[in-house]
Amino acid sequence: xxxxxxxxxxxxxxxxxxxxxxxxxxxxxxxxxxxxxxxxxxxxxxxxxxxxxxxxxxxxxxxxxxxxxxxxxxxxxxxxxxxxxxxxxxxxxx
Numbered sequence: 140x141x142x143x144x145x146x147x148x149x150x151x152x153x154x155x156x157x158x159x160x161x162x163x164x165x166x167x168x169x170x171x172x173x174x175x176x177x178x179x180x181x182x183x184x185x186x187x188x189x190x191x192x193x194x195x196x197x198x199x200x201x202x203x204x205x206x207x208x209x210x211x212x213x214x215x216x217x218x219x220x221x222x223x224x225x226x227x228x229x230x231x232x233x
């Protein structure tokens with residue numbers, strides 16, 4: 140796909156991008172990276188994972204590759220930050 144600026148981190152494994160994305164007939168702004176799954180709101184570790192992702196990518200450039208599908212309005216794809224798959228930063232949630 141291409142490079143996007145991260146507008147806001149929603150939780151440890153969901154964020155939105157500036158100007159949105161388009162894939163086939165779908166479009167939106169929320170992204171769900173492949174390769175890891177962090178705790179949901181109310182679960183232990185939720186806040187820590189959310190803050191970790193926020194510090195890592197909020198306001199920064201990420202590259203979206205290999206879209207898989209759209210789930211709950213989020214584009215599910217590989218996400219790269221500084222050339223490294225985002226899932227590699229969250230190995231404890233793999």
